Amino acid sequence: MNQHHSLTPAAELHANVAVPFHQAHAMPKSLYTSEAFLAAEQKHIFAQDWLCAGRAETLANPGDYLTMQIAGEPVIVLRDRDGDIRAMSNVCRHRMSTLLQGRGHTRAIICPYHAWTYNLDGSLRGAAAMNQNEGFCKEQLSLPQIRCQVWQGWIMVSLNPDAEDPETKLAGVRDLIPNLDMSTYTETYQESFNWATNWKVLAENFMESYHLPMCHAGTIGGASKLDEMICPEGTEAFNYHWILKNDSVPLALAHPANTSLQGDDRRKTWLLAIYPSLLITLTPGYFWYLSLTPDGPGRVNVLFGMGMSADWLADPEAAAHLAKVKALLDDVNIEDKGCTEKVYRGLLSGMASPGPLSHLERPNYEFAQYLASRIPA
Incomplete structure (x- = not known):
């Protein structure tokens, strides 16, 4: 040896x-x-590869969420208003604070630093005191989406856009x-x-x-x-x-x-x-x-x-x-x-x-x- x-x-x-x-x-x-x-x-x-975030039934209602880290990347997994489970970046598009912690239920994703507020689909709903910045465009500041699929009741998440479906x-x-x-x-x-x-x-x-x-x-x-x-x-x-x-x-x-x-x-x-x-x-x-x-x-x-x-x-x-x-x-x-x-x-x-x-x-x-x-x- x-x-x-x-x-x-x-x-x-x-x-x-x-x-x-x-x-x-x-x-x-x-x-x-x-x-x-x-x-x-x-x-x-x-x-x-695909990692497991747990069971789909634990996110029973719209707004139920959990957080995880994948290869150093902070991730939110939640059930959105349409009832679908989705994953997205857990980092604010402003000064890059992490957004949610642990598990829970929320009606919107609100940044704990400057209160930028995102909808459950990751789109930016509102940001106070940004009206004087000419480059500010709400539509361009959604949270990046991450691949997420439910397989046999398991929530599977992958950072890889090309990973084969579970x-x-x-x-x-x-x-x-x-x-x-x-x-x-x-x-x-x-x-x-x-x-x-x-x-x-x-x-x-x-x-x-x-x-x-x-x-x-x-x-x-x-x-x-x-x-x-x-x-x-x-x-x-x-x-x-x-x-x-x-x-x-x-x-x-x-x-x-x-x-x-x-x-x-x-x-x-x-x-x-x-x-x-x-x-x-x-x-x-x-x-x-x-x-x-x-x-x-x-x-x-x-x-x-x-x-x-x-x-x-x-x-x-x-x-x-x-x-x-x-x-x-x-x-x-x-x-x-x-x-x-x-x-x-x-x-x-x-x-x-x-x-x-x-x-x-x-x-x-x-x-x-x-x-x-x-x-x-």
Whole structure:
């Protein structure tokens, strides 16, 4: 392995995926710790691909909004007066203050600095004391629009005007799981947090279930067996695997009233990693997800949410089932935080080196291939 030490992180990445999967090792340490490599990721991945801003149903009414940062760019996502979800720059066209913060509801976008006021479509409605500036033209000062599409209930945003539509790019997800339509699920809980690990460590942690028996021994580890896990080949846009669950969490199984799911599909939990950073666990009864953005090499911003399928949500016991799953997932997150932060601390060690991958880590290798397809050597 030592011959790679003189290579740049990008060259190390390409060398890492140049070997076949059955000989593959975990990704080199520099890919997680290097500021230069993170800058390349921001430029070639986060500024180019589709990122998830959460679920469409959380912006239920015109004027409901959320804010996010994509590759350093402040973005507003809102439901406009026509009922459409759109995204735009979150920077005033006057002296460039950011406009909205967090989430909320507003009738107009008002700059906190000089009160320039924009409509929900981004057009400038009014600006006080500008009548003596001969170059001032309201029509030329709209907020720049950003691509935004709702795919299976997920709000997808991209700074790249040429990115392929999610509906086309991710058609394979619908083909893979035709009997679970994610647009029919409803988010019931959502929060944001920041962990002390690299975004890829957390993404890779989601992509493999090899860690479940140990890392999640206190929660879900016993509900799945390594010898029952299947890791098929993924696609250029996403990887996936599935786990067959026992009945220790009823909500993970098809609702008794559900007649469309048969056999193992009634107890199958799908784990979808939509590149670069939307990670969805989908069961017949509930979903949960992580949407990741880097915060420097050693920290990650996480949008976490969960929700239920329509038949379970309509169940009289829905609230009790939901509270149980919420408590479970809170514990699972604590376990994942511990494991992924330990990995990042280990990556900083001089004596550490990446080891060989298990057959249950095929998605991790495919993730490295995706990164290499985006980042030039």
